[in-house]
Amino acid sequence: MTRHQRTPSQRPRWRTGRRIPTPSSAPVPRPPSALRRTLVPRVGPRGASQRLRRFVSGVAGASPARAALLAFALVILVFTALLSLPFASRDGRITAFHDALFVATSAVSVTGLTPVNTAEHWSFAGQLIILVAMQIGGLGILSMAALLTLAVSKRLGVRSKLITQEGMTTGQIGEVGSLLRVVVGTTFLFEAVLAVVLIPRFMVHTGSLTEGVWNGIFYSVSAFNNAGFTVHPDGLESLLHDPWIVWTLMAGVFAGALGFPVVMVLLKQRWRWTRWNLHTKLTVTTTVALVLGGALLIGVFEWFNPATLGQFGVADRIQFSLFGSVMSRSGGFNVYDINDQYAETLLLTDALMFVGGGSASTAGGIKVTTLAVMFLAIVAEARGDREVKAHGRTITSESLRVAISVLALGATLILVSTMALVAITDETLQRPLFEVLSAFGTCGLTTGLTAELPPVGKYVLTALMFAGRVGTITFASALALRQRRNLFRYPEERPIIG
Template identity: 45%
Template sequence: MSRVRLPAVVSHPVRLLPLSFLMLILVGTLLLLIPAATTQSGSAGFVDALFTATSAVTVTGLATVDTSAYWTPAGQGIILFLVQVGGLGIVAISTVLGLFIGGRLGLRTRLVAQTEMHVVNIGEVRPLFRRVAVIMIGFQLAIAALLTIRYREEYFETWADALWHGYFDAVMAFNNAGFSLNADSLTTYAGDGLIILPICLGVFIGAMGFPVLAELFKDWRNPDRWTIHTRLTVWGSIMLLVIGAAAFMALEWSNPATLGALPWHERIISGIEGGVMPRSGGLNSFDWGAVQGETLSMGTVLMFIGGGSASTAGGIKVTTFLLLGFVILAELRGDPEVSIGNRSIGPAVVRTALSIALISVMLVTSTTWLLMLLTDFSFEDVLFEATSAFATAGLSTGITPDLPHSAKLVLAALMFIGRVGTITAASAFVLRRRVTRYHLPEEQPIIG
């Protein structure tokens, strides 16, 4: 039997990745349009279904409707499925399943997986997928068990309700998606450390990135043997968590609308949440629309930075942010090359980091300007919303449901680009690498 060959225009791995996500979004939209998926008469609105499917597949969590009231348990199950598949990556899911049933990895499948997982050595794809599946499922089940016990003990009368909420929240936490079965997200559990802290832990670990988790799973006892990528991601994530949580508590400690009305120990718990969730978590136990202006700006910056590469988090990524810092440091010192520890960083990596940062700034600023034209909301709220969509963070000041359809479609497109990556999305249309056999004369334009 002859194999079905894909057209050359779509068979390249760089194009297969965004096309796969587009197909999943389309399938998710059609599923959410089934009348059984919504509590409304008839079927859900097309824009709301498309927006929700995009938000779920891109593990963002922004919602135009109340997930707990608008969608039936069947609709919520569809959202859960889309988040789970989108979080791991549709290519990773199919490949891991193929491994578990004894299938074989083809070269093209490995190349697509290499693009999705940011693996340098193509031979690392197979063992990486195995470790990813074990780590992801293990952490989700552990967090779900903790949440289920607490939910049953304090908030729900039946084990069935506790288990459903516990598993749903565990999947959302690890996948850094902001959907919730409660109309007020985690507000009901504000200050409850037995719920907030496990969810924050799931968000933090999920935002590390699969390659980092795989390396830590293999050799977490020897930090000196970690790769530069793992060092930057781990120590950078811890640094941003500490700075973010400390700044959030300092700014919001006396704000009665956020932390001010809580006992001191619950303020600390909510403060830790305030440092974790802007990294791409999306869940919240307080109203981000009620925070101080300085806190909103800090949250915008943290969302823009995002989490680790090849993770469920968005943003420009921690490694990109820190690498740009080392580039600036090398330039100030007059060093001929950029170095981190005892390793030098090649110019191609530096160009990629600069490109990602500049493209991201362009996307967020242009989207913010466009949303300002389409809506009447303040600049701070619109900037926060646009950054949240690009960084697939899922946090909002509460304006998402009130956006016009045109603005929702703009945010949906931005969520898609933020998920597949600015470089991947751009490279999908520029596949050829030109090898020049000559070098043009150099010239030094005036900089600054």
């Protein structure tokens, strides 16, 4: 068939830039989906929910770390609103916004600092809100981001797994889903065991079944999540003569501070040292060294102090030295007034709070692996080694740069916040520095300055608790994933260092 013998329907539809008119019976092409949304916007609850779903999905898919910050801030605002309501306070009055925001941030960031007495100010409903906030915050920031991504898109993309992997140090990208299951399962398993152990003892102390159950559940969640909140007006001072409760709380805080990646390795490999990965070895060895070293120094400093360890027998002095070392790293429970300690003990506590616990754990601070990597780098430099090595492995230069950045960022936050508190309170350096380190390390120990601060000072600590919980992890993840390719290289030159 030649070109002139074609029927009209078979002839080309485009000639010399002009389009042949389409018969009225032909279907009219629909505009693209993006144009349809622009021309005909959906209205009503269903359209709003779909737009919100697309927005959350876009944020979570583009950057789970950004989604974590958004989710963390929204969760804090929700609990702030709940704690501000009259039913949350014991006297039925509205709690001031700065106090409600402070406690909500402290609970979600599992810090434990509070400007009001938890047992005296909050009603049962208010304490229950704090309990739920501690539980949500204890799951971890990048865990919340990954779970948010899973809830929205029903799957984790490669970028989401990479960011979650870097924040949790799982070792392999395929382990991210397993780690999320370990996070949730381990949290509730440990808390259930702690509650079963604590409830009978609290029933004996209170003489009530319901109060004993409530105290056991609250302290189990507070201990494993390293929160440090108490529901007794005097803290743990009325319970310090019960070794059952003291050692159970220590065990819960120690387990929570190890980190979920370490727990996952221990569940798989048990105590077979040779099969542990480098992160697990560094975390366990550094944690044990800090706990034992801290207990030894606390015992030496406070052994004859009549206001602290000096009031107990030899066995109790050893017990509370170990208790103070464990709680200083992020636990937040204390059995005597912090202000009664000597200045050298306060300085030691400052150092332990700054280090904190393990990565991807319920503890805060710069993390024990950061300290371990920096120490190994110093040793390698002193020996003249070109590479940093540990346990038969070479630590990458990227990990060293991230450790230096996290350490510098943490020190900068502490410096700025301490100067702000000193200017606000007109105090000497000791108490403001202690409160700042407690907030940054999400520890919860206090010299009493938090309750004395004006609203502007509470806002400073609130921002520091937020940054201490999410800042270093998010910053480290961003550094680990951002790689810029340079097309040229400058000549090398050595500046004078030291």
